[in-house]
Amino acid sequence: MDLLARDLHQPELPVVCRSCEARNGGICSALKPAQLAELSKHSSRRKIEAGNEFIGQGESVSSYSNILNGVVKLSKVMADGRQQIVGLQFAPDFMGRPFQGESRMAAEAATDTEICIFPRRAIERLIADIPELEHQLHNQALKELDEARDWMLTLGRKTAQEKVASFLSLIASHSDPEQQDISSVFELPLSRAEIADFLGLTIETVSRQMTKLRKEGIIQIENNRHVTVPDLDRLAFAAGND
Amino acid sequence: MDLLARDLHQPELPVVCRSCEARNGGICSALKPAQLAELSKHSSRRKIEAGNEFIGQGESVSSYSNILNGVVKLSKVMADGRQQIVGLQFAPDFMGRPFQGESRMAAEAATDTEICIFPRRAIERLIADIPELEHQLHNQALKELDEARDWMLTLGRKTAQEKVASFLSLIASHSDPEQQDISSVFELPLSRAEIADFLGLTIETVSRQMTKLRKEGIIQIENNRHVTVPDLDRLAFAAGND
DNA sequence: CGTACGGTTGACGAGTGTCAAGGGTAGTGG
DNA sequence: CCACTACCCTTGACACTCGTCAACCGTACG
Numbered sequence: 001m002d003l004l005a006r007d008l009h010q011p012e013l014p015v016v017c018r019s020c021e022a023r024n025g026g027i028c029s030a031l032k033p034a035q036l037a038e039l040s041k042h043s044s045r046r047k048i049e050a051g052n053e054f055i056g057q058g059e060s061v062s063s064y065s066n067i068l069n070g071v072v073k074l075s076k077v078m079a080d081g082r083q084q085i086v087g088l089q090f091a092p093d094f095m096g097r098p099f100q101g102e103s104r105m106a107a108e109a110a111t112d113t114e115i116c117i118f119p120r121r122a123i124e125r126l127i128a129d130i131p132e133l134e135h136q137l138h139n140q141a142l143k144e145l146d147e148a149r150d151w152m153l154t155l156g157r158k159t160a161q162e163k164v165a166s167f168l169s170l171i172a173s174h175s176d177p178e179q180q181d182i183s184s185v186f187e188l189p190l191s192r193a194e195i196a197d198f199l200g201l202t203i204e205t206v207s208r209q210m211t212k213l214r215k216e217g218i219i220q221i222e223n224n225r226h227v228t229v230p231d232l233d234r235l236a237f238a239a240g241n242d
Numbered sequence: 243m244d245l246l247a248r249d250l251h252q253p254e255l256p257v258v259c260r261s262c263e264a265r266n267g268g269i270c271s272a273l274k275p276a277q278l279a280e281l282s283k284h285s286s287r288r289k290i291e292a293g294n295e296f297i298g299q300g301e302s303v304s305s306y307s308n309i310l311n312g313v314v315k316l317s318k319v320m321a322d323g324r325q326q327i328v329g330l331q332f333a334p335d336f337m338g339r340p341f342q343g344e345s346r347m348a349a350e351a352a353t354d355t356e357i358c359i360f361p362r363r364a365i366e367r368l369i370a371d372i373p374e375l376e377h378q379l380h381n382q383a384l385k386e387l388d389e390a391r392d393w394m395l396t397l398g399r400k401t402a403q404e405k406v407a408s409f410l411s412l413i414a415s416h417s418d419p420e421q422q423d424i425s426s427v428f429e430l431p432l433s434r435a436e437i438a439d440f441l442g443l444t445i446e447t448v449s450r451q452m453t454k455l456r457k458e459g460i461i462q463i464e465n466n467r468h469v470t471v472p473d474l475d476r477l478a479f480a481a482g483n484d
Numbered sequence: 485c486g487t488a489c490g491g492t493t494g495a496c497g498a499g500t501g502t503c504a505a506g507g508g509t510a511g512t513g514g
Numbered sequence: 515c516c517a518c519t520a521c522c523c524t525t526g527a528c529a530c531t532c533g534t535c536a537a538c539c540g541t542a543c544g
Binding site for chain 2: 074076078079080082083084086087097098099100104105131134135137138139141142144145146148149150151152153155156157158199200240242
Binding site for chain 4: 210
């Protein structure tokens with residue numbers, strides 16, 4: 001509400017940005033309207049269907065983007081096919097690796113996703129001009145570093161059941177920003193195979209642990225993807241977060 | 243040589259910094275002599291013995307530091323005592339988490355270590371003034387993020403033998419900057435217990451895999467800590483890096 | 485000489501992976 | 515409307531890697 005009002009008083013704000021879901025949380029919040037206008041001239045929206053890989057591992061990257069909605073998975077693959085998801089990104093995260101031409105992992109839309117694409121050159125010019133922008137990107141990098149290290153603990157030291165519970169906790173925390181006090185209801189953005197690749201397990205083990213959590217009453221499952229968590233504290237406990 | 247010559251032509255360079263091992267690689271390389279002089283007024287050197295924990299998990303942090311020499315391990319502990327090392331830092335890495343008062347992990351000297359300490363306020367003032375400094379820190383964060391994600395693949399998808407070989411490869415790559423083409427000789431900075439905590443294994447499994455690599459001729463071991471790798475390519479292959 | 489500590493080795497068992505079969509649902513075509 | 519297929523998920527039986535428990539070794543140190 002407040003934000004819409006502000007928009008009315010800033011008629012110079014680019015039209016395409018006015019209704020942007022990511023403008024207030026993403027990197028664009030570091031930009032002044034004039035700068036946003038300049039950037040928006042070079043940017044474009046794009047819808048990506050679930051399952052679509054839009055950056056390949058080892059591929060050269062000529063653009064950056066903001067996630068407007070949806071979930072993107074970042075994954076690494078070994079030569080023999082073993083795969084590990086090394087990060088999930090949600091709106092309004094920034095994607096792309098400043099100061100590096102080549103991606104060290106693949107990016108794939110886990111759900112239907114919409115992104116706002118900026119050419120590489122435009123972003124790098126802006127970074128040079130606007131310290132606040134680099135500050136924003138730095139903070140996002142630090143956030144992702146924290147998440148990666150938390151997940152290292154999960155991968156290295158937790159049991160299969162704790163891993164699955166940790167994953168469900170993670171998704172729950174990204175689903176219900178408002179009523180995540182006690183219970184939570186959400187759609188899983190990943191298939192069982194993807195969850196396995198995120199947790200360093202097999203499909204079968206993920207499935208068994210989901211069943212076990214269900215039988216213990218910690219979660220309810222409908223349609224494989226729709227999950228209800230009646231008591232988030234119990235789930236956190238099952239995840240090993242005492 | 244060249245750098246020493248430059249120092250002679252910049253007499254305003256702080257005395258304590260002139261012989262600093264980290265000055266040309268660490269964050270200090272982003273500073274002009276005058277800024278370095280200002281910062282050095284508030285900085286101090288400190289030696290830390292191996293095994294000494296100097297930042298506790300959940301502790302508030304009032305200072306940042308550069309590693310001058312030695313190896314520092316960053317680790318997380320679960321409530322029941324399970325532990326995971328989430329990063330190793332070598333000279334001239336910067337330590338400390340900008341824009342966050344509390345550490346989410348513990349920092350402990352793995353070997354005898356020397357660091358250069360800066361008060362929190364001084365660094366944060368400098369960051370605000372010098373965009374290049376934030377750029378430097380941003381780059382270090384991105385480097386650590388890459389390393390963390392590489393390690394996620396190791397933790398989630400590699401076998402015990404591949405994990406141990408990966409660890410040895412990592413150490414080798416940080417030991418012999420000059421002759422790491424074919425073979426490598428180095429001292430392990432971590433005990434078996436610490437290696438286990440880094441790899442998400444037990445001491446016994448690490449020990450067994452070391453023995454196995456030794457019997458296969460991929461490594462030679464003396465005194466538990468002294469390791470020789472006759473063929474780094476073979477080690478990389480054993481680590482799953484084809 | 486005794487103790488402490490870190491590392492190795494062996495025997496055994498638990499947890500997770502592998503392989504295989506089967507169930508549920510959606511989409512397709514007759 | 516009903517096969518028929520394809521896909522994802524679940525479940526079971528079994529195997530194997532890795533963890534657990536215990537004994538032992540070598541070195542450092544008092």
